[in-house]
Amino acid sequence: MKKTLIKSVSTCLVFGALLTLSSCKNETKATETTTTESKKETPKTVYASDVIPFFDNWKLILGDGSNVGVPINFENKDFFYTTNDGENNWVVFKAPNGGNTHGTSNNTRTELAQIKKWYPKTADDKLTATLKVMNVSATGDARVAATHAVVVGQIHSADAFENEPLKIFYKKYPGQDKGSVFWHYEINTAGDDNSKRWDYSSAVWGNDFSVVGTDANTYPEEPAEGIKLGEEFSYTIEVKDGIMNLTFLSPGHETKTFTKNIVESEYTTVADIPEQTKELFFPLGQDGVERKEAYTGEGCFFKLGCYNQTNGKSPEVNKNWCSGAETHGGDIQKQYADGNYAEVWFKTGSISVSDTAISNEGYFTKNDK
Incomplete structure (x- = not known):
C-alpha cells in the first residue's frame, strides 16, 4: 500500500x-x-519625391480638380503614388474620364504645374522626362481627334488667354497594339476672340492628331511605327532666346527633333494656316490668326503628368475635343474598373529654371477652385 x-x-x-x-x-x-x-518594421512609403527629386519646383493638381501644393512626401492612392515594376520605381499619375476639373478645362488631370514662370524671349529653361503610358480611355467616339489620348507634357501660358505653345500627346485606339506620339502648337490668337484659336499637330512616332475614324466605332489603321502601352519614351523640351527645341527618344525607334519659334508667328494671315488645321478646325469656326509676336511678353511654364484628353461631353459640342466617352456620372472607381481613365508612369525627370523666372502664383490664384 x-x-x-x-x-x-x-x-x-x-x-x-x-x-x-x-x-x-x-x-x-x-x-x-x-x-x-x-x-x-512597417514598410516605408516610397514617395514620388523619393523617386524623382525635383518636386520642390511644382504644385500638383489632382484628378478631382484640387491643388495640393508642393507634393513633397505626398501620395493619393486614387491619383498620385509610386509603384515598382520589378526593376525600377515609377511615379504614377492617373485621371478619370469624368470628374472635377481644374480651371476652365473640360478634362481631368493629375499634373504638375511649375511654380515659376519664365518669358520665352529671355528664357533658358529645360524639362526632361522618361515615361510610359499604361492606359488610355476604353471608350469614346473614334471621329473625335482627342479620344483615347493623354497629354504627358506641356508649356502653358500663365497670362492673357493662357494658351499652350506645346502639348505632347499619346493616343491609342482600342484593340490596337501601337499608339501614336505627337505634339501640338496652339496659336496665341490675335484680337480679343480666343474661341477662334486652333492647334497644329506634328507626328513624332505614328500619326498626328488629324488621323481619326470614319465613324464612331471604326478606327483608322494602326500606326506601323507607333509606341505600345507600357513602352518607354523620353522627351526633352528646351526654350532659349525664344526658340523651342524638342527631342524625342525611344529604344528601337528613330530619334526625332523639332524646332519652333514661339516669339515670332508664322500664322499671321489666313493664307499661312496649314491645310490640316483648315480641315480640322475651320468647320468649327476656329479660323483665327496669331498675333505677330506669338508668345512674346507672356509668362510661360512647364507642366508634366497625365492630362486626360477623353471626356464625356457630346461630340455635337465639338468634334475635335468632346469624346462622348463613359464617365459613370463622375464615379471614379467605376471608371477605373472598366478602363475609362488615363494612366502615365514617370521614371525620371529633371527641370532647369532660368534666373529670370518669377513667381507663377497668379496662375494658381486664378484657376484653383
Whole structure:
C-alpha cells in the first residue's frame, strides 16, 4: 500500500514537472514570437519625391480638380503614388474620364504645374522626362481627334488667354497594339476672340492628331511605327532666346527633333494656316490668326503628368475635343474598373529654371477652385 502511494506521488511529481517545462517552453516561444513580430518594421512609403527629386519646383493638381501644393512626401492612392515594376520605381499619375476639373478645362488631370514662370524671349529653361503610358480611355467616339489620348507634357501660358505653345500627346485606339506620339502648337490668337484659336499637330512616332475614324466605332489603321502601352519614351523640351527645341527618344525607334519659334508667328494671315488645321478646325469656326509676336511678353511654364484628353461631353459640342466617352456620372472607381481613365508612369525627370523666372502664383490664384 505504501509502495503504491509512493509510486503515485512520484508519477504526479514527474507529470507536474513536465507540464511546468512545457508551459515554460510555450511561454518562451510566445515571447520569441512577440519579439520577432515587434522587430518587423512597417514598410516605408516610397514617395514620388523619393523617386524623382525635383518636386520642390511644382504644385500638383489632382484628378478631382484640387491643388495640393508642393507634393513633397505626398501620395493619393486614387491619383498620385509610386509603384515598382520589378526593376525600377515609377511615379504614377492617373485621371478619370469624368470628374472635377481644374480651371476652365473640360478634362481631368493629375499634373504638375511649375511654380515659376519664365518669358520665352529671355528664357533658358529645360524639362526632361522618361515615361510610359499604361492606359488610355476604353471608350469614346473614334471621329473625335482627342479620344483615347493623354497629354504627358506641356508649356502653358500663365497670362492673357493662357494658351499652350506645346502639348505632347499619346493616343491609342482600342484593340490596337501601337499608339501614336505627337505634339501640338496652339496659336496665341490675335484680337480679343480666343474661341477662334486652333492647334497644329506634328507626328513624332505614328500619326498626328488629324488621323481619326470614319465613324464612331471604326478606327483608322494602326500606326506601323507607333509606341505600345507600357513602352518607354523620353522627351526633352528646351526654350532659349525664344526658340523651342524638342527631342524625342525611344529604344528601337528613330530619334526625332523639332524646332519652333514661339516669339515670332508664322500664322499671321489666313493664307499661312496649314491645310490640316483648315480641315480640322475651320468647320468649327476656329479660323483665327496669331498675333505677330506669338508668345512674346507672356509668362510661360512647364507642366508634366497625365492630362486626360477623353471626356464625356457630346461630340455635337465639338468634334475635335468632346469624346462622348463613359464617365459613370463622375464615379471614379467605376471608371477605373472598366478602363475609362488615363494612366502615365514617370521614371525620371529633371527641370532647369532660368534666373529670370518669377513667381507663377497668379496662375494658381486664378484657376484653383
